Amino acid sequence: MRIDKYLWCVRYYKTRSIATQAIQKGHVTVNGQAAKASREVYPTDKITVRRDQIKYLITVLDIPANRVGPKLVDIYRKDETPPESFEHLELLRLSKEHYRAQGTGRPTKKDRRDLDEYGLDIDDDDADE
Incomplete structure (x- = not known):
């Protein structure tokens, strides 16, 4: 066949x-x-x-x-x-969901600004130490 x-x-x-x-x-x-x-x-x-x-x-x-x-x-x-193959796929799926929920679309300007502020806050905290 x-x-x-x-x-x-x-x-x-x-x-x-x-x-x-x-x-x-x-x-x-x-x-x-x-x-x-x-x-x-x-x-x-x-x-x-x-x-x-x-x-x-x-x-x-x-x-x-x-x-x-x-x-x-x-x-x-x-x-x-091997079962590890299926575990790897599950980890990939979970990592995608961690960053952004499915179906929420592209990040908005507000999301981007919040991310930028978050990144700046971390840098400011590191500079104080």
Whole structure:
């Protein structure tokens, strides 16, 4: 089975065309080598998929006849992605939320002035010491 079809069948990508685009961009490797969308996948192949800033490590266990339901995906692949990858993604999400709340838009002039005053206050305190 082609690798783009396999990744679509085991639900790593929503459509085959999205899977093909990811492969063309170099986000997918098979056994450590860059893959083309037409590359055949066999059981015991190791696939690395980079998606959403996470490198998923997959071992092919079997080839599905067609797209399978989410509950049946584990029959056809073994996910060996280290848990640290998901922790790293969570830290990135939290760091973005720390600076500015989601949906608040660009900083206003008042926000910028407050930041400038805050920066000046710190410098003034350092000069006094």
